[in-house]
Amino acid sequence: MFGLIGHLTSLEHAQSVARELGYPEYADQGLDFWCSAPPQIVDNITVTSITGQKIEGRYVESCFLPEMLATRRIKAATRKIINAMAHAQKHGINITALGGFSSIIFENFNLSQVRQVRNVMLEFERFTTGNTHTAYIICRQVEQAAKQLGINLSEATVAICGATGDIGSAVCRWLDKRTDVAELLLIARNQERLQNLQAELGRGKIMGLEEALPQADIIVWVASMPKGVEINPAVLKQPCLLIDGGYPKNLGTKVQYPGVHVLNGGIVEHSLDIDWRIMSIVNMDVPARQLFACFAESMLLEFEKLHTNFSWGRNYITVEKMEEIGAASVKHGFSPLLI
Structure with a gap:
């Protein structure tokens, strides 16, 4: 049972x-x-x-x-x-x-x-x-939804918000080893953990949220939303795939903009x-x-x-x-x- x-x-x-x-x-x-x-x-x-x-x-x-x-x-x-x-x-x-x-x-x-x-x-x-299953499903959502939107992963920049967490780090490992994603942007609060993850992957740029989001074709959000932080959809690329891997899932109501596609992450x-x-x-x-x-x-x-x-x-x-x-x-x- x-x-x-x-x-x-x-x-x-x-x-x-x-x-x-x-x-x-x-x-x-x-x-x-x-x-x-x-x-x-x-x-x-x-x-x-x-x-x-x-x-x-x-x-x-x-x-x-x-x-x-x-x-x-x-x-x-x-x-x-x-x-x-x-x-x-x-x-x-x-x-x-x-x-x-x-x-x-x-x-x-x-x-x-x-x-x-x-x-x-x-x-x-x-x-x-x-x-583990959540991370796997989010990665498959990245791969399959990107294809739906005409985003070529081999030319795409993917930003992972919450990159050093359990799910975020797993997503980074998969995208590094199992896809041909062009660029990974690593976003998290703890700089030491970010540097360790970057060293493990042998790639990825450590960035702040405001700097990274306008550069990303795909955003994987697996972090809690800090108080006072909001995403300005006007600065995002079009098309942009935003995968909401948090709980509760609320980015779909907070980010509504032409060309920005919000997908509930980690749902099967x-x-x-x-x-x-x-x-x-x-x-x-x-x-x-x-x-x-x-x-x-x-x-x-x-x-x-x-x-x-x-x-x-x-x-x-x-x-x-x-x-x-x-x-x-x-x-x-x-x-x-x-x-």
């Missing part, structure tokens, strides 16, 4: 979803209540591969909300993720994906040091961040309908078939009976592992969302 640990995008979103899912006691509560709310299994899932194989899964709502980070309720945020992991393990789930902020919080607050959650000794091999479409209701709640355009690639990774690992933390830690994603999960993705009927 596979599992998905997720969360909603805001307090308002959480209240409306609680009402829709039949949890009226959650629907009118404020942030303090959500800080103490326990994790819940709120959906049972059946996925059928194009091979005919069927698997069962569970969706675990962690009850984490991004406002917990914004209002300095850090302990509540970290507790949410650890408790959701323990809840999944206690219910016998073999491999569970940490979706959205779950994996970021786990890494940034070093939650791997927390092994015991009440009477549950966490077995981290039961969990995956899903980042399944060939067959999935029996679930949770994706309609997170506002997928085709909820029976579309989902986050990180969630799909746990499904793929269950299909392949690879009950292991396939994606774990920071900056350990190799091109070979991306190819491995990519082959499983194709085999079982997943494809990248395109324009």
Whole structure:
């Protein structure tokens, strides 16, 4: 059995979803209540591969909300993720994906040091961040959407915003080794990590955001949007492909301009309908078939009976592992969302 640990995008979103899912006691509560709310299994899932194989899964709502980070309720945020992991393990789930902020919080607050959650000794091999599949799908979106727009990769400049993160660095490695992209622009806050990545790749220009964006034919955004930072679409090339790999995905509403094509990054479409209701709640355009690639990774690992933390830690994603999960993705009927 596979599992998905997720969360909603805001307090308002959480209240409306609680009402829709039949949890009226959650629907009118404020942030303090959500800080103490326990994790819940709120959906049972059946996925059928194009091979005919069927698997069962569970969706675990962690009850984490991004406002917990914004209002300095850090302990509540970290507790949410650890408790959701323990809840999944206690219910016998073999491999569970940490979706959205779950994996970021786990890494940034070093939650791997927390092994015991009440009477549950966490077995981290039961969990995956899903980042390898996400990185693979974003790279395939770069390749395929560029072709749709008539952008020749061999002549293109690709800017990666968040280049030193787990997904961003993996995208850089793939584009360097598996494509003929003409130029990589590396953008991130930590200069030391940028220099290390540049040395690893043996290429790539380290640039600031304002300098890099007007030069890019393709922008891969896999970083959080700093407060006060906005993209001026008028300075971007036309055509320009902007892949929004962040969460929540909001560049499509912030950047609207002729010739600038915004694509929701890290989203896959399944060939067959999935029996679930949770994706309609997170506002997928085709909820029976579309989902986050990180969630799909746990499904793929269950299909392949690879009950292991396939994606774990920071900056350990190799091109070979991306190819491995990519082959499983194709085999079982997943494809990248395109324009």
